[in-house]
Amino acid sequence: MAVAAVAKIERNESGISRVLEQLGARFGERLQTGQSLREQHGHTTTYIPNQAPDGVLFPENLEEVQEAVRICAEHRVPVIPFGVGSSLEGHVNAPAGGICLDMARMNRVLAVNQEDLDCTVEPGITREELNHYLRDTGLFFPIDPGANASLGGMAATRASGTNAVRYGTMRENVLSVTAVMADGRAVTTARRARKSSAGYDLTRLLVGSEGTLGVICALTLKLYGIPQAISGGVCPFPSVEAACQAVITTIQMGIPVARMELVNALGMQAINRYSKLDYPETPCLFLEFHGTDAGVAEQAQMFGEIAGEFSGGPFNWAREAEERQKLWKARHDFYWAGFTLRPGTKALATDVCVPISRLAECIVETEADIAETGLIAPIVGHVGDGNFHVTVLMDMEDREEIARAEGFVSRLNRRALAMEGTCTGEHGIGQGKMRYLEEEHGAEGVDVMRAIKKALDPLNIMNPGKIIGIVGE
Ligand SMILES: Cc1cc2nc3c(=O)[nH]c(=O)nc-3n(C[C@H](O)[C@H](O)[C@H](O)COP(=O)(O)OP(=O)(O)OC[C@H]3O[C@@H](n4cnc5c(N)ncnc54)[C@H](O)[C@@H]3O)c2cc1C
Numbered sequence: 001m002a003v004a005a006v007a008k009i010e011r012n013e014s015g016i017s018r019v020l021e022q023l024g025a026r027f028g029e030r031l032q033t034g035q036s037l038r039e040q041h042g043h044t045t046t047y048i049p050n051q052a053p054d055g056v057l058f059p060e061n062l063e064e065v066q067e068a069v070r071i072c073a074e075h076r077v078p079v080i081p082f083g084v085g086s087s088l089e090g091h092v093n094a095p096a097g098g099i100c101l102d103m104a105r106m107n108r109v110l111a112v113n114q115e116d117l118d119c120t121v122e123p124g125i126t127r128e129e130l131n132h133y134l135r136d137t138g139l140f141f142p143i144d145p146g147a148n149a150s151l152g153g154m155a156a157t158r159a160s161g162t163n164a165v166r167y168g169t170m171r172e173n174v175l176s177v178t179a180v181m182a183d184g185r186a187v188t189t190a191r192r193a194r195k196s197s198a199g200y201d202l203t204r205l206l207v208g209s210e211g212t213l214g215v216i217c218a219l220t221l222k223l224y225g226i227p228q229a230i231s232g233g234v235c236p237f238p239s240v241e242a243a244c245q246a247v248i249t250t251i252q253m254g255i256p257v258a259r260m261e262l263v264n265a266l267g268m269q270a271i272n273r274y275s276k277l278d279y280p281e282t283p284c285l286f287l288e289f290h291g292t293d294a295g296v297a298e299q300a301q302m303f304g305e306i307a308g309e310f311s312g313g314p315f316n317w318a319r320e321a322e323e324r325q326k327l328w329k330a331r332h333d334f335y336w337a338g339f340t341l342r343p344g345t346k347a348l349a350t351d352v353c354v355p356i357s358r359l360a361e362c363i364v365e366t367e368a369d370i371a372e373t374g375l376i377a378p379i380v381g382h383v384g385d386g387n388f389h390v391t392v393l394m395d396m397e398d399r400e401e402i403a404r405a406e407g408f409v410s411r412l413n414r415r416a417l418a419m420e421g422t423c424t425g426e427h428g429i430g431q432g433k434m435r436y437l438e439e440e441h442g443a444e445g446v447d448v449m450r451a452i453k454k455a456l457d458p459l460n461i462m463n464p465g466k467i468i469g470i471v472g473e
Pocket residue numbers: 045080081082083084085086087088091092103123144145146147149150151152153154155156157158159160161162210211212214215216217335426427463
């Protein structure tokens with residue numbers, strides 16, 4: 001049975017003016033309508049055009065979010081939740097206008113349960129702020145997207161980062177959320193128990209829903225003990241294939257690697273230039289191991305032997321924090337390092353993920369495609385998960401270049417799908433990847449998603465025009 005498309009939403013001028021009036025009367029200066037602030041709250045990170053909301057509201061608690069959502073629902077006006085705006089696929093755009101809910105003022109830590117290894121936070125706190133808050137407890141939250149994103153945004157995009165190979169993604173690390181739904185109801189999706197068989201898994205439904213089902217107002221997260229010892233280093237390989245073979249063997253042998261990141265030869269050039277380092281400019285793996293003193297030494301040594309089997313190495317590793325911080329800073333600055341390859345341009349960062357056995361093939365074909373298309377685009381990958389990113393350095397004003405980049409991104413996504421992978425391992429669908437959703441899930445799968453959206457947001461006011469979006473359909 002095909003479910004009809006979710007109600008089409010168009011710009012609703014009279015509703016928007018009434019909502020702005022009512023929110024202004026209720027929230028005063030916490031509703032902002034200045035153009036530049038509104039534009040900052042639309043999409044700003046790629047060539048997807050900026051579509052600003054009509055107003056930006058800064059709520060301070062769940063009840064205020066409920067009030068705002070109810071006012072918007074009454075007048076059928078879109079609500080677009082906003083963390084720090086670092087998403088990469090047009091997620092925070094307002095194609096039919098509406099009200100952006102900037103969650104920055106809801107950034108408190110509500111509880112830390114040290115014995116249970118969990119905490120409950122408001123959505124506006126960023127991952128670095130949370131880890132700063134936790135620093136004296138001996139605990140940390142491991143998910144680390146390249147940007148200092150908000151926990152609400154990270155949950156909404158099902159984000160991950162360099163630590164996912166060991167600690168999982170937001171999917172595995174959110175125990176529960178409290179969300180305001182499209183009609184203003186607040187639901188808490190689970191208790192703090194580590195597992196539960198009680199009913200449908202609403203937590204997992206909201207994690208990754210990109211603001212299209214509800215506004216996350218609190219999250220309970222898993223925490224981990226800061227490891228007693230950490231070792232890490234950089235290991236060069238003669239080819240991408242050799243590096244990927246070493247990754248597969250490391251995982252098959254059950255070595256509990258915490259981070260395993262591939263940077264291709266062009267990426268290493270960028271890192272050396274930007275961070276003033278002298279790593280070999282061949283494909284390299286950046287690695288980190290967590291455990292006891294003896295454990296991390298053994299893991300590093302075992303990895304060194306595996307690398308040698310695939311003509312990689314030498315694997316120079318260190319336990320000293322200073323050495324490790326230098327290499328991870330260089331890795332985390334990858335996005336900025338890319339600009340040294342083509343100064344004056346902007347970056348389009350896109351990601352796909354494939355089963356790990358297809359990773360080398362996928363990256364090698366992608367490198368050939370980049371060369372043929374004439375783009376400058378280094379590659380970095382969370383390869384322990386089969387996930388990699390291509391950062392295309394480009395002139396975002398040049399239509400011809402945009403067309404070339406779009407052609408490349410489309411081939412990249414179809415290549416990953418043909419290898420039984422996904423069009424996005426961690427960035428999400430937003431507006432930019434909507435066209436691949438049906439190719440990935442099939443018409444029936446997308447139909448079921450539409451049925452869920454329709455049941456929970458019949459007026460289609462929650463971040464419309466995203467994932468299975470309906471604006472202009
Ligand atoms: C340099 C750079 C590196 C990056 N590296 C990575 C990476 O390694 N891994 C990765 O996963 N991502 C990465 N990203 C993408 C981005 O950081 C993530 O998608 C992040 O999770 C977005 O969080 P945010 O706070 O910026 O959310 P926003 O961009 O503000 O919002 C993202 C989406 O979440 C929704 N949303 C936000 N808050 C809420 C809420 N409280 N309730 C409901 N919905 C909400 C929004 O409506 C929107 O749809 C990178 C981005 C940049 C710029």
